[in-house]
Amino acid sequence: MKRTEYMTELRKYLKRLPQEDFEAAIEYFEEYFEEAGEAQEAQAMNDLGTPKQAAEQIIVELAVKNCDEAPQKGIRRNFSALWVGILAVCAAPIALPLAGALAATIAALMVAVLAVVGSVWLTGASAVLAGVSASACSLLRITTSTANAVATTGFGVLLTALGCGVCIAAWRLIQASVRGMTRMFGWLAHRFSKKQEPCGYGSGQEAAQAPKQPREAYAGTEALREKKAVRGESSRKWLAVALACVAGILLLCVGWNFGGRPGVCVDTKGIHMYGEAAGGEDGLFMNFDVEGLVQEILHEAKDAD
Amino acid sequence: MVFTLNGPMLDFLVLSVIVQGDAYGYQISQRLKPLSDAKDSTLYPVLRRLQTQGLVEVYDQPFQGRNRRYYRITKAGMQQYDRLCVEWKQFCAGIEQIANGGNRA
Numbered sequence: 001m002k003r004t005e006y007m008t009e010l011r012k013y014l015k016r017l018p019q020e021d022f023e024a025a026i027e028y029f030e031e032y033f034e035e036a037g038e039a040q041e042a043q044a045m046n047d048l049g050t051p052k053q054a055a056e057q058i059i060v061e062l063a064v065k066n067c068d069e070a071p072q073k074g075i076r077r078n079f080s081a082l083w084v085g086i087l088a089v090c091a092a093p094i095a096l097p098l099a100g101a102l103a104a105t106i107a108a109l110m111v112a113v114l115a116v117v118g119s120v121w122l123t124g125a126s127a128v129l130a131g132v133s134a135s136a137c138s139l140l141r142i143t144t145s146t147a148n149a150v151a152t153t154g155f156g157v158l159l160t161a162l163g164c165g166v167c168i169a170a171w172r173l174i175q176a177s178v179r180g181m182t183r184m185f186g187w188l189a190h191r192f193s194k195k196q197e198p199c200g201y202g203s204g205q206e207a208a209q210a211p212k213q214p215r216e217a218y219a220g221t222e223a224l225r226e227k228k229a230v231r232g233e234s235s236r237k238w239l240a241v242a243l244a245c246v247a248g249i250l251l252l253c254v255g256w257n258f259g260g261r262p263g264v265c266v267d268t269k270g271i272h273m274y275g276e277a278a279g280g281e282d283g284l285f286m287n288f289d290v291e292g293l294v295q296e297i298l299h300e301a302k303d304a305d
Numbered sequence: 306m307v308f309t310l311n312g313p314m315l316d317f318l319v320l321s322v323i324v325q326g327d328a329y330g331y332q333i334s335q336r337l338k339p340l341s342d343a344k345d346s347t348l349y350p351v352l353r354r355l356q357t358q359g360l361v362e363v364y365d366q367p368f369q370g371r372n373r374r375y376y377r378i379t380k381a382g383m384q385q386y387d388r389l390c391v392e393w394k395q396f397c398a399g400i401e402q403i404a405n406g407g408n409r410a
Binding site: 024025027028029032035036040047048049053054055058060061065294 | 307329330331332334338345346349350352353354357371372373374380
């Protein structure tokens with residue numbers, strides 16, 4: 001094998017890693033070859049071990065790191081960490097069929113959880129949609145039927161706020177479950193890769209525990225600041241939701257007091273609008289069939305399993 | 306080799322090499338070679354981990370028209386090194402005591 005072939009193969013194994021980790025690893029190996037010199041190329045490859053071995057160690061190391069690191073900002077990075085975890089489990093020699101079956105079961109379970117949470121999110125989103133359109137429709141008729149319009153707008157605002165709240169909570173849950181899966185896969189990879197090479201360097205679990213103290217001292221203040229910032233942002237969101245709820249209820253009460261009734265109703269079948277909110281005619285105008293949506297998603301998730 | 310290096314020992318050795326002076330990856334590999342049968346690619350994840358743990362930091366220096374990435378010990382790395390030194394001495398003393406216990410002069 002030539003050096004270029006070695007590097008091509010290594011690139012192939014590592015291509016799923018986040019770009020930064022990918023580049024750092026490739027640079028390291030390129031530099032290693034440069035230092036060894038052209039004359040020592042064969043020796044260098046022999047010393048390094050196969051590209052596959054090298055890639056597996058890098059991936060497992062990264063998965064273990066993701067496992068005990070603070071959660072990443074942004075869902076994309078979290079999903080990427082999850083992907084590294086899955087790769088690591090595949091790389092770690094889990095020859096035991098039991099472990100494979102276990103991983104598959106857990107993965108299926110996680111898909112189901114994601115589907116349920118996703119449908120909750122959709123419920124929230126459809127509530128937002130219904131609320132916004134109810135408010136908008138009734139505002140158009142504010143001159144002809146003021147009390148009804150105010151009541152419907154109030155109800156719409158309330159619905160929007162509640163929907164936003166549900167969406168935020170569901171989003172949090174999705175992030176938390178992605179994070180949980182990342183941790184689980186990292187842990188699995190770590191557990192099973194430990195016995196990989198009895199004469200190797202080991203996986204460094206014990207060493208990883210020891211320097212916890214300096215690491216915290218090193219990165220502690222920054223992590224704390226970031227945590228506080230995230231918490232501040234989240235509490236502002238919830239405050240906005242609560243304020244919108246109060247505003248909606250107030251509007252609804254005012255409208256109701258003057259004899260107006262909201263043209264929106266919510267039942268187990270979904271969110272319906274009628275009367276004023278639906279454009280002045282009686283009967284169903286818009287129909288957000290939440291239950292049907294949930295059923296559909298669950299059905300698809302089942303098929304995917 | 307009869308006796309093998311495990312994770313913490315490897316951390317200790319890598320830190321020791323870097324404490325003596327900034328070093329690049331290949332150089333560290335060569336220093337550790339006499340002690341281990343393990344493949345050199347195992348060193349990269351170790352360096353990467355020490356880096357994320359804030360025990361070592363890297364800087365680049367041009368060398369013959371290309372780049373050399375040097376590893377340098379940090380303050381936290383120094384503390385960890387000192388701690389591992391103490392641990393290692395205790396460990397060695399314990400081994401010696403048992404291994405040579407029968408034929409002490």
